[in-house]
Amino acid sequence: MLIVEELIKDYGSHRAVDQISFKVTPGEIVGIAGESGSGKSTLGRMLLNLLPHTSGKIFFEGVEWTHLPPAEKRSFRRKMQMVFQDPYSSLNPRFTIEQTLEEPLALHDMQETPAEWLEQVALPTSFLKHYPHELSGGQRQRVAIARALCTKPQLLVCDEALSALDKFTQYHILKLFEAIHSRYHPAILFISHDLGALEQLTERLLVMKKGQIIEEGATARLLKSPEHPYTQQLVAAHHFFAR
Amino acid sequence: MPLLEVKKLSIHLNDRPIVKQVNFELARGECVGLVGESGCGKSLTAQALIYPFGKVQGEILLEGVDLLKQPEAKMQQLRRQSLGMIYQEPLTALNPLLTIGRQLIEGGRATAEQALAFLKKVGIPEPERRFKQYPHELSGGQRQRVLLAMALVTKPKLLIADEPTTALDVSLQVEICQLLKDFQREGLTILFISHDLGVVKQLCQRVMVMQAGQIVETAPTEQLFKAPSHPYTQQLLQWTNFTTTEPTENTEGMHVVRL
Amino acid sequence: MKLGLAILCAVLIIAWTGPTLSGYAFDEIHLQLQNTPPGAKFWLGSDDLGRDLFTRICYGARISLFVGVAAAAIDLVIGTLWGGVAGYFGGRIDALLMGIADILFSLPYLLIVILFLVYLGPGMGSLLISLSLIGWIPMARIVRGQVMQLKNQEFVYAAIAYGATPQRILLGHILPNALGPILVTLTLTIPSAIFAEALLSFVGLGIPPPSASWGTLISEGIWAMSYYPWRLIFPALFLIATVFAFNRIAEALRHAVT
Numbered sequence: 001m002l003i004v005e006e007l008i009k010d011y012g013s014h015r016a017v018d019q020i021s022f023k024v025t026p027g028e029i030v031g032i033a034g035e036s037g038s039g040k041s042t043l044g045r046m047l048l049n050l051l052p053h054t055s056g057k058i059f060f061e062g063v064e065w066t067h068l069p070p071a072e073k074r075s076f077r078r079k080m081q082m083v084f085q086d087p088y089s090s091l092n093p094r095f096t097i098e099q100t101l102e103e104p105l106a107l108h109d110m111q112e113t114p115a116e117w118l119e120q121v122a123l124p125t126s127f128l129k130h131y132p133h134e135l136s137g138g139q140r141q142r143v144a145i146a147r148a149l150c151t152k153p154q155l156l157v158c159d160e161a162l163s164a165l166d167k168f169t170q171y172h173i174l175k176l177f178e179a180i181h182s183r184y185h186p187a188i189l190f191i192s193h194d195l196g197a198l199e200q201l202t203e204r205l206l207v208m209k210k211g212q213i214i215e216e217g218a219t220a221r222l223l224k225s226p227e228h229p230y231t232q233q234l235v236a237a238h239h240f241f242a243r
Numbered sequence: 244m245p246l247l248e249v250k251k252l253s254i255h256l257n258d259r260p261i262v263k264q265v266n267f268e269l270a271r272g273e274c275v276g277l278v279g280e281s282g283c284g285k286s287l288t289a290q291a292l293i294y295p296f297g298k299v300q301g302e303i304l305l306e307g308v309d310l311l312k313q314p315e316a317k318m319q320q321l322r323r324q325s326l327g328m329i330y331q332e333p334l335t336a337l338n339p340l341l342t343i344g345r346q347l348i349e350g351g352r353a354t355a356e357q358a359l360a361f362l363k364k365v366g367i368p369e370p371e372r373r374f375k376q377y378p379h380e381l382s383g384g385q386r387q388r389v390l391l392a393m394a395l396v397t398k399p400k401l402l403i404a405d406e407p408t409t410a411l412d413v414s415l416q417v418e419i420c421q422l423l424k425d426f427q428r429e430g431l432t433i434l435f436i437s438h439d440l441g442v443v444k445q446l447c448q449r450v451m452v453m454q455a456g457q458i459v460e461t462a463p464t465e466q467l468f469k470a471p472s473h474p475y476t477q478q479l480l481q482w483t484n485f486t487t488t489e490p491t492e493n494t495e496g497m498h499v500v501r502l
Numbered sequence: 503m504k505l506g507l508a509i510l511c512a513v514l515i516i517a518w519t520g521p522t523l524s525g526y527a528f529d530e531i532h533l534q535l536q537n538t539p540p541g542a543k544f545w546l547g548s549d550d551l552g553r554d555l556f557t558r559i560c561y562g563a564r565i566s567l568f569v570g571v572a573a574a575a576i577d578l579v580i581g582t583l584w585g586g587v588a589g590y591f592g593g594r595i596d597a598l599l600m601g602i603a604d605i606l607f608s609l610p611y612l613l614i615v616i617l618f619l620v621y622l623g624p625g626m627g628s629l630l631i632s633l634s635l636i637g638w639i640p641m642a643r644i645v646r647g648q649v650m651q652l653k654n655q656e657f658v659y660a661a662i663a664y665g666a667t668p669q670r671i672l673l674g675h676i677l678p679n680a681l682g683p684i685l686v687t688l689t690l691t692i693p694s695a696i697f698a699e700a701l702l703s704f705v706g707l708g709i710p711p712p713s714a715s716w717g718t719l720i721s722e723g724i725w726a727m728s729y730y731p732w733r734l735i736f737p738a739l740f741l742i743a744t745v746f747a748f749n750r751i752a753e754a755l756r757h758a759v760t
Contacts, residue, residue, distance in 0.1 A: 035412040035413075035414065036383065036412055045659070048663050050659050050662055050663060070667070073665075074665035077662075077663060077664060077665040078664070078665060080663075081663055081664065082659070082660070082663050084656040084659065084660065085656075086656055089655045089656045089657060090656035090657050090660055091657055092657040092661075092675055092679070093657075093679065094678045094679055103661070103664070103666065104664040104665075107664060107665055107666065108664070108665070136281065136282065137281065138281075144660070147660065147664075148660075150664070151664055165281075166280055166281040166438035167438045167439050167440065167441075167482075167483050168280050168438065168479060168482045168483065169280070169281065171482040171483060172482070193412055193413065194413075195413070196441075233414060234413065234414065237413040237414040237416070237417045238413055240413075240417050240420075240445065241413070241416070241417075241439075241441030241442055241444070241445055242441065
């Protein structure tokens, strides 16, 4: 469904993403692990064409959609959505929750209502008239997830969607992602530096360092017996705090 | 005598009680963790030890001296000599316009030599070069080390660490943890606030669990993790165990949602 | 804030009810009663054609305030769109638009205004045009700055992700969030426009007689200053008070917004 070929992103002389190639099949949950500066967030944004890539190709359902004119692009945009890291800046502070959800629904003529989506993310419908600053971080993240689901995307990219939350809220949001996957079966590309969350959620894992994929494979196998020394380092650090 | 005794500490913000009648003690040389969800009041409690925020009642006795009743001049002296604090976000805690060296020796807290020695101690490579650099030239992990140096260069008795590892990558978290353990071995008492039970388990000898402004359980680390007595603690432990063996088909992610 | 609003309200009330209360028309000439000092007949005195100063100040208020608000409104529209587009699209569009703005800003303002007015002839319309020639530039710069900051917020990326058009994002998402600084700048543009109009009228380029704005009145008052000081003092007082009021309101707004 998603094919990435030799993707490169340069900022001047600094290469943030260096010849990345990988595939994602429908319904798969793939993780991208790496520390800060590895380029994983940049990669995530390029996949949704929120950032232009310097070179390389991105195919969705066989079409290289990033070069299409805006009207056709929009029908592709519908199929992939992102949940961002910072619940405090990912919702427009001047929109009520209802307005935030209404826009994507109206734009793509969807049948569902904002209230229905709030229910799907376990938030009471009384929240519709509230503003983001009245909600907690975890609640805002749920709204962000609801917004991402509005267009019923086939690909959900989660860019460190848990990192700004406290560990206990992270657990609940992770469970929410699992529930959403079992209900709607989108492919999920889960970008995170938290190996624990990746272990829980993902089937396959790509490890990034300095813009390159240095190892990939089935999550369980990778975390049990990593081959690349960098992966081993990450896993060791993770186990230092493991329970 | 314990180094720190907190008695009936209550803090109100905008007339709402956030911290409610909190009592705890810290013995010399201990590293104690204070854990809880966001909004439970743990940061406010920690902040009260250095610079109270909001309407504060109760007693905070540092070696018998009530910090809440001291005049500001005395508090400044105490802050300089006996207390240190590090926060979560190293970027905003450092003045971007001053070099690292300037910030370390600011206010006569330390001489340049002492500052250099400390930079070395916290594991910053090429301390002489870093001394003259500005915060934005350092990486996040190095900045956090600098903050640690700033807090500890005056050799305080108590270090209050408010989520210092939360914004860091895991390998950096390991390093900061080890640094803190080294300092603790030299006699530093640490109050470690965090929502990350994994870090707390590694670092602290004793853990206090806070819920909605009150401490609901205090226990030695191993005991808390193996056999928690309070139901809230049990629930917290369940919530951080990502690698659960429970099947997830019907999990609705339903959690009591409070506004 | 309250002081500012109070003064402004007072001026507005006086401006609107004053002439009715005084009973004079602004161009009513009483040649036998030239230059009368303030008293029972003429509350604030009369000018050299025997016209009631108080009434003329009231009408002057209407003109000055209208010009001030209208010019500010034009500046708002042009400046917001210009700065918004420059800030949102960045790159060459930004360089082009702000380059034009910078060049316009560096031209000698008064000279250009004089040329315009000579060409267009005096009157309200030409006055508004000349005031708006460069008045929009500070607004454009502020809006551009705000937009550049806001366009990297994640909710903007989210809107791009679900396919919102750039127009929708700029007008519906970004600009509403920039309202704070825009409002503050607006409340500062008004007094500066009033002042600019007073300046132009003072040098004779503003509203033609017998209409008078405060600037014209002040200009007339300067000539008579030694013998009939009230003709300068009262219009100047009103002008100062109004500009002061707007500045106070702008300060208060800035505190409230930041």
